[in-house]
Amino acid sequence: MTPAYYLFLSAILFTIGVLGFLLRRNAIVVFMCVELMLNSVNLSLVTFARMNGTLDGQIMAFFVMVVAAAEVVVGLAIIVSIFRTRRSASVDDANLLKY
Amino acid sequence: MKPALAYAAADGTFAATWLLLAFPAVGAAILLLGGRRANRWGPVLACLAAGAAFVLGLVLFAAMLGRAGDDRAISQHLFSWIPVNGFQVDAGLLLDPLSMCFVLLVTGVGTLIHIYALGYMAHDPNRRRFFGYLNLFVVAMLLLVLGNNFLALYVGWEGVGLASYLLIGFWSARPSAATAAKKAFIVNRVGDVGLSIAIMLMFATLGTTSYAGVLGGIGALGANSGTVTAIALLLLLGACGKSAQFPLQSWLLDAMEGPTPVSALIHAATMVTAGVYLIARSAPIFNLTSDGRLLVTIVGAVTLAIGAIIGCAYDDIKKVLASSTMSQIGYMFLAVGLGPAAYAIGILHLLTHGFFKATMFLGAGSVMHGMNDTVDMRRYGGLRTVMPITFWTFAMGYLAIIGFPGWAGFFSKDKIIEAAFDKGGTSGWVLGTVALIGAGVTAFYMTRLMIMTFFGERRWDPDAHPHESPAVMTGPMIVLALGSVISGFALTFGGGLQQFLEPVVGRSAEEGIHTISPTVLTLITLLVVAGGAAAAYRQYGTQAVPRTAPQAVSPVTVAARRNLYGDAVNESLLMRPGQYLTRALVFVDGRGVDGVVNGLAAGIGGSSGRLRHAQTGFVRSYALSMFGGAALVLAVLLLGRLG
């Protein structure tokens, strides 16, 4: 099995993440789609590490995980606070700022 | 003349040239930013700042006289403004005999008027702001005359425009003052556009805006070439706007809404003469284009006639003086338009005019001060005895402006008439005749003003209690009156000013080739002047002056009272077509975006109004546009790779 298949899988996962971001309304789900995009990148990084025969890509995957975790903390704080205000987690409801 | 324009470096005493600007600049900054703390001592500080600049000006003048004629132009490099990509614009100052004249006039007369304003504005709650603006004006005016390139001149040009705008509208509670300020601002914009395009044109053809580069290099373009004429005409447009010359003259009358010291300083002695400075400074350009020079003389002659005629009709003392200013600046334009022969005479008239017109404006201010700010001369009369100092100083200014032998105007105005006749040919005769008749009309309206104000019966309002002004006001008036008496003689004594200015504007014509012998012409001029004065005496001195202006008057008077329809002309030439154009454009736009006057702006505004609805406020639609953008970026890169 050639490593390239993993790259295709990663691209497909990334696209699913993008589509989820565009199509889903619930802020938590939207946010999880971003996480999916980040993790699909991790898959790419690890695959490239394998293809290039270096360890860098795998180390980078760890960095990305840590950053993603920090992002979760900040993101959940913001989403929870707006949920408590509006009693709704729909991103379409946050629509006061426009034009 | 030297082959190319080279300026000496500023060393020794001249290293202090920049301080001329710094003194009033610091004054303006302290007054305008100092807040209420500066209320008490601010005005005095402003006077000191102007005075310090004047003293420094005198020191520099003395130092300049100590140098040989050709070394008197001193250039001081301040800093490089924009040094990028091998392109360089330097900011620097140029102190030569021409700018020296202006420095002394602006700081000298400026200081006196600052002192006068201490008394005149004593009871105004906002006088700190007023003096701050005055200092600001002095800075801008000095920058205008001291810059060593056209860009610096332009900055000063806009600066004096701004100061003038602020000062005309100083009593902004009066709607008329606010309107007048706006009008002055807008009319001046028309002229400024001309000036700015002229500077761009210089830069485009010569690659520089410095005097050394432009005035030294303009000769390479050839005499009467299209570019040179275009630059000259655009400069003239700029000069017309600032100096209230035909067809941009109408703002000056309205500008009289400003406090009287402002009228004296800005709208009589200094700022309005900036146009004359511009033309004299650009002498090498105008020397190359006979069409340009001819147009300058025509503008000057037309304006001097218009100003003189309007001056006969107004009853408002300040407006009479304003139209007289217009008319006198017309004389200056006429002089500088005559070419190398008469630049120095134009500047001479500018200087003497600075003295006598300032004297008369301050006198008018003193009269108004005593008469509860009434400006209608039909409510004056017989003030000679109650305001003796004002009367006598004003009389000095009067004798100077009509050109009474021995007084300042006699030396400058008569010379202009003479130079106009000397031009020769039909144009010389026409210009000379207009200038000669103008002198007669000047005598008429100035005599009318004198008689209606200081002589005859007292037609005062019941609550008027005229009194002489305090010493702080009469002092400057006396000094200026002295100037009106002697400045003409002093400046021409032994060809003084002529020779002083020669390195800048070139040598005057040889003596001896005259159309009419000077003696004869002087006699004719005096006769015409005497005739004008006598006519005014017969009209206003021998019969009672009605307290309200008579309505059954000749059409000429009606026209003159309406400013010779100057506003109407402006309206139909500039405003109406603009309005029709915008209306047409709005009509074309169809959807008619409200309140947007400019067609192009309407187009952009309309698309803006539609486009902004793309900003829906939904996160997901933003993300979609980002995703689309990302896809586009990718497509461009990859397709560019294939193609």
Added chain:
Amino acid sequence: MTPTDIPAPSIAYGPLWPMIAVFLAAAIGVLVEAFVPARRRRPVHLVVALAGLTGGLVAVALVARNHHHPTLIAERAVAVDGPTLFIQGTLLLLGIAAVLLLGERSLDSTGGTFVAAAAVVPGSRGERQLTASSTMQTEVFPLAMFALGGMLLFPASNNLLLMFVALEILSLPLYLLAGLARRRRLLSQEAAVKYFLLGAFSSAFFLYGIAMLYGYAGSVDLGAIFTATGTVGSNDTLLYLGIALLSVGLLFKIGAAPFQNWTPDVYQGSPTPVTALMASGTKVAAFGALLRVFYVAFGPVRWDWRPLMWGVAILTMGVGAVLAITQTDVKRMLAYSSIAHAGFILTGVVALNRSGLSGSLFYLLAYGFSTLGAFAIVTLVRDADGEATHLSQWRGLGRRSPALAGIFALFLLAFAGIPLTSGFTSKFAVFSAAISSGATGLVVVGLIASAVAAFFYVRVIVLMFFEAPAPDGPTIAVPSVLTYGAIALAFAVTVVLGVIPGPLFTLADKAALFVR
């Protein structure tokens, strides 16, 4: 493999001190939050933050003096060269002004610009009690310091992984700060959620781009990518995918079209001092990173990405200038103006020569201060509901407060690029650089966009000075010395760079060389 087999990286700590100082101050800020009693926190935070930033500034000066040769330190991850130091100096100065604005609390009768307690639900009784008290969420100081630290690191990264980490360090605190306004909390929270979701979305693209470039070059070192682009035979598709995706992330941060959508909403909703920090600091840092990536790593393939940047610059200038015209909110108008300015700076990036780089650096500094000053003035115009940002409320402001309106007008004139303000000199620098590199068409578009933009700046000036004030118009709050200091700094920079830009031009020109 024993642990000794792994060689410890050698790190020259000296040139890192500008960043260390700021991060240290941020960490101390966290400790202050834990150990200092609530009522004394604000002044202590202010001192710590200002000390950190001043220390950073001193460090930048020392590094600039002692390191004449640009170097790559920390295993080539951090570049210490002219652009790094210039941008770090700019950011630290902007940071000082921004921290002064954050610390202001005498504007609102109830104190501060920031929410009393972010966790309390808006509109609840608890919130009303808290708002009446003078408490505030003092975590804003360490958050801002972390963001500033990230900004310092972002343009200095010579390694894409480090750049990604720096991007997140600068972004995450800003997401939080955006949601902490004291008044109009719904708008503020909405701004935070939008900024966060779209920011996370864009950084995922950025990261995917890194992965592609890693696959292409086998390394994320900018120098290694440069070497790889010079050799034939590698898989080009990966390179172009990488460039495209990386650009998305960077263009998002600078607010270039078509990735500009978030800017107006977030700028309008965030607390104004935070907006000031975002509009100046983030833009400077992101442009620094963009310049480094494109000049250092993608230089050899410039003919492929230059048309793209052309298009983006034109679109950005157009969108910013045209959409700003119909805005009715001051903060939103300034946001669109910042979009237009991103387009103007991009013309300097497209020039891709030394004068383009120095012009962009100059522009960033000049624009950073003007925009910070403009937002600082927005904080002062207030009515009973907080800041009065609707343009109709600014009518006749020049009559009420000539000095304030005059300074604001100066900033607007600087945005419009009128001579004798910093805006003119900086536009002149980038445009002349673009012309010298042959991008005349781009400059023509830039000039047209400037003319359109000048229209709405002048419109605001006319509104302030030539129209009668509304009877129930806003009042001008009297700030403490903090806001005065920030405005004075911005004002001074705007004027001085307009009148005497020479020295800074020389400095920017000397700094304009990337290390590879």
